[in-house]
Amino acid sequence: MVDIPEHLLQRSAEARAKALGISVEQALAEMKGESDPTVITKEPEVKTIDETPTPAAETPAPAAETPTPAAETPAPAVKVEEEPAAKAPDPDAPDEVDFAPEVKVTQRLLTVVKAKPIQKSVSEPVDKVNTWPHLMLPEFVALMAMTAFLIFLSAILQAPLLEEANPNVTPNPAKAPWYFLGLQELLSYWDPQIAGVMIPLVLGLVLWMAFPYIDRNPETHPSKRKFAIMFYTFFLAGAGVLTIIGVLFRGPGWNWTYPWIDGIWFDDLLDWIHFE
Amino acid sequence: MQKLSLRDRIKEARVSASDSFRGGKLMSSIFRPGSPFRKGYVDSPRNRSYVVMNNVLYHLHPVKVKRHGVRLSYTLCLGGLSFFLFIVLTITGIWLMFYFRPTELAYVDIQTLQTSIAFGSLVRNMHRWGAHLMVLVVFLHMSRVFYHGAYKAPREFNWVIGVILLLLTLLLSFTGYLLPWDQLAIWAVTVGGNMAGYTPVIGAQAKFGLFAGLEATTATLLRFYVLHVLFLPFIIVIFMAVHFWRVRKDGGISGPL
Numbered sequence: 001m002v003d004i005p006e007h008l009l010q011r012s013a014e015a016r017a018k019a020l021g022i023s024v025e026q027a028l029a030e031m032k033g034e035s036d037p038t039v040i041t042k043e044p045e046v047k048t049i050d051e052t053p054t055p056a057a058e059t060p061a062p063a064a065e066t067p068t069p070a071a072e073t074p075a076p077a078v079k080v081e082e083e084p085a086a087k088a089p090d091p092d093a094p095d096e097v098d099f100a101p102e103v104k105v106t107q108r109l110l111t112v113v114k115a116k117p118i119q120k121s122v123s124e125p126v127d128k129v130n131t132w133p134h135l136m137l138p139e140f141v142a143l144m145a146m147t148a149f150l151i152f153l154s155a156i157l158q159a160p161l162l163e164e165a166n167p168n169v170t171p172n173p174a175k176a177p178w179y180f181l182g183l184q185e186l187l188s189y190w191d192p193q194i195a196g197v198m199i200p201l202v203l204g205l206v207l208w209m210a211f212p213y214i215d216r217n218p219e220t221h222p223s224k225r226k227f228a229i230m231f232y233t234f235f236l237a238g239a240g241v242l243t244i245i246g247v248l249f250r251g252p253g254w255n256w257t258y259p260w261i262d263g264i265w266f267d268d269l270l271d272w273i274h275f276e
Numbered sequence: 277m278q279k280l281s282l283r284d285r286i287k288e289a290r291v292s293a294s295d296s297f298r299g300g301k302l303m304s305s306i307f308r309p310g311s312p313f314r315k316g317y318v319d320s321p322r323n324r325s326y327v328v329m330n331n332v333l334y335h336l337h338p339v340k341v342k343r344h345g346v347r348l349s350y351t352l353c354l355g356g357l358s359f360f361l362f363i364v365l366t367i368t369g370i371w372l373m374f375y376f377r378p379t380e381l382a383y384v385d386i387q388t389l390q391t392s393i394a395f396g397s398l399v400r401n402m403h404r405w406g407a408h409l410m411v412l413v414v415f416l417h418m419s420r421v422f423y424h425g426a427y428k429a430p431r432e433f434n435w436v437i438g439v440i441l442l443l444l445t446l447l448l449s450f451t452g453y454l455l456p457w458d459q460l461a462i463w464a465v466t467v468g469g470n471m472a473g474y475t476p477v478i479g480a481q482a483k484f485g486l487f488a489g490l491e492a493t494t495a496t497l498l499r500f501y502v503l504h505v506l507f508l509p510f511i512i513v514i515f516m517a518v519h520f521w522r523v524r525k526d527g528g529i530s531g532p533l
Contacts, residue, residue, distance in 0.1 A: 167491060169459070178408075
């Protein structure tokens with residue numbers, strides 16, 4: 001038998017004494033098994049069970065009846081469908097109820113509430129790891145590697161610096177920064193209003209930003225979104241090819257040149273060209 | 277009592293000095309509980325949580341992340357590296373500002389920087405190649421996000437912010453392109469600015485606003501300088517803050533596929 005702390009015993013004895021109308025000493029004695037349990041003969045008032053049982057108080061057997069209102073038994077929790085009508089008390093209470101079955105009915109079961117928590121938790125368990133060290137250490141290594149790479153690059157490659165700016169001397173060809181060279185290449189094909197503005201603004205910006213709202217397919221696996229993958233890859237390849245043409249294959253007068261025959265007409269890569 | 281060797285005594289003194297320093301009031305005031313820099317840090321799940329939770333890093337990282345997200349092959353660290361390159365560019369950029377005047381002296385300042393200032397050439401190279409790298413890395417980050425379908429609900433709006441960040445990165449790089457004030461700079465910007473002139477209806481005004489005149493002059497140089505060192509970084513930092521915040525509010529990293 002587990003030792004029950006004295007103050008808890010005292011508290012439940014007081015509750016029992018109040019419920020049964022006996023003295024506290026008597027209730028205490030009954031609980032300690034020193035005297036016979038009190039049997040109540042008068043018919044009690046019907047009480048409604050209005051509290052939701054806690055999930056911890058799940059009992060497999062249907063505790064259909066409780067002997068006393070104050071008895072400290074687990075709240076009835078039975079896996080049955082909730083019924084709006086009150087359940088009539090079963091006169092033949094199941095025998096596995098371990099408290100005296102001969103005690104007269106003092107309480108009627110009106111309804112049975114399913115054992116579930118009041119607050120429903122919807123989150124599913126996710127396989128997670130601590131950010132420190134599992135994310136922060138690789139990040140730190142990546143930062144160090146990037147720093148080392150950048151310093152190495154800066155040590156061996158000199159950023160270009162041509163003659164001082166002169167608005168009167170136009171270089172031939174005049175090229176934009178490399179990330180705009182695909183656009184400059186397009187400009188040589190089409191009307192500037194289409195190639196220079198409508199494509200970057202409408203296609204590049206508005207369409208690009210709105211992409212999640214256009215692509216309503218919720219799948220993320222590549223095999224289930226082949227069109228989107230194709231579309232992006234096509235765009236990527238197109239932009240890449242146009243940029244490479246603009247950087248390497250365009251010479252004076254924006255004419256087609258071969259970098260291995262005519263050289264590279266892109267001053268931003270000045271030092272890269274000499275570096276071989 | 278056994279006599280300790282000199283080596284052991286030095287080690288003991290070092291450990292005790294380290295403990296009294298790391299456990300002292302100064303270090304305790306700087307580093308919050310759970311920090312590995314404090315005395316008595318032991319590797320436990322509780323302390324691992326504290327390292328993030330009791331740290332300014334908690335603004336950036338949650339205590340725990342999805343296991344598949346820490347695989348290098350999933351993100352290739354591209355988003356983090358974009359941010360890191362921005363920090364490198366900020367540091368080198370501030371350093372360069374000490375030696376640069378956005379006037380007709382700009383070109384001379386760059387020449388002086390390259391020839392007469394300690395590490396001037398290296399820092400300038402880092403700033404330039406770092407900028408190119410950042411454009412590339414941001415673009416690759418966007419591609420990675422696309423191929424993982426990570427822009428899908430509930431992350432649609434973070435994709436929009438991401439596109440704005442790419443645009444701001446391009447604008448930062450473009451405005452910086454003019455600052456060396458050499459032939460390469462002025463004509464690249466002229467070509468780019470002329471493209472803005474083809475905008476329907478407001479083309480002429482857009483070009484005039486960009487150049488602060490009809491063509492690239494030192495007025496343009498000042499304008500691009502202010503945009504480059506003050507306005508655009510200010511805007512991009514705000515968008516970055518929202519971007520990082522949304523990553524966490526939208527449920528952390530996407531996936532697994």
